[in-house]
Amino acid sequence: MNILLWLFDSLLCLGLIWLAWNTLACPDLFKAIVLFIAFGLLMSLTWVRLEAPDIALAEVAIGAGLTGALLLAALARLRFMTKKSAPKQSEINEPVAKPSLYLQAIILTLTTAGLGLAILSLHPYAPGLSADVSAKLATSGVGNPVTAVLLNFRGYDTLLEMFVLLVALLGVWSLSSEPLQHEAASGPVLDNLSRLLTPVLILVSAYLLWVGANAPGGAFQAGSVLAAAGVLMLLTGWRLPARLLSLPLRLTLVAGPAAFVSIAMFTFLLEKNLLEYPPEYAGVIILFLETMATLSIGITLAALFLGGHPGDKKEPS
């Protein structure tokens, strides 16, 4: 093995461990979340190193970007909520009683050792299902094997995942209404970046959707970039016009799951097998599903960032 590659690997691993430990041990939660975003970026580099560019795109947009934005927004709301009541509650607690701490450390060490031994006992060469995927790739309708697995071979998992997103949004909406927005003074960075980036992000999202058929990309990556555009616009104080809040918003949210369910019913009636596409139409079906999924994912993730049902404002408590 190349000595430079080993150096790169060890630096990457050390960086990941260091960032993870500091994220979790840092007393200031804001700093911890920023370190978590940096951890996500380093994770994205790791995915590229492990020859998983699709995951790298998804991780940097969703794992680092959107999760970081969600955490920062929640921290801001939490601090606003608790500063009126309890004064400066400590955000790191004292460790529990000593014997219990040692017992937990011993159990965790044993768990780690067990998992590590399990990994080391695995065979170094294991092709898994890659041979089966390569054999059937020509008739799947796309050229990218990950897209073929996601949208064709394991399309059922993606159908369920669309519903997971929808259910999470329903949970968030049923728990709280949109918190009162505090209009911060607009600065040059937010003004210019939002004007520059929003159309670029929409274009990039469309590109990722289109190119995902034969190169790294696809519906989830495109949807998350669309969500990033939505988050950027929400940060400037923009809200969806009231007349679009009921039916159009809801239609866009369910477009992804509904498209999957309708294609599933269609193929079930035609071919007697759930989500089995006829090979000559497979590419078109996958593109249709990915487009609907991109719209749904983008709107759902942006709505999750907003944190409450849009339209009704909470009265200041």
Added chain:
Amino acid sequence: MNPEILYALLGVGLFTIGLYTLIIHAHILRKILALNIMGSGVFLVLVALAKRTAESPPDPVPHAMVITGIVVAVSATALALTLMLKLSSLTQQTEIPDDK
């Protein structure tokens, strides 16, 4: 040792660090951060083990599972954060108390 085994062990290490923090600390936001780090560790194990294909491209099925996992993790994080905010607004507490 292959580099992929190194990354798989790193994934186990991340999982353990996250699990330790999840147990020890009481602040809910920190627990949510720990859960995310645990998730990243698990994904790292999956993708590292998918690379054990010698010279050919890695196995795409675990890659698809990890992409699904990342999206599910962000939905769960969003719901957990909303639950935390609801809990804080109702009880004025941001920590899960130990039962003594």
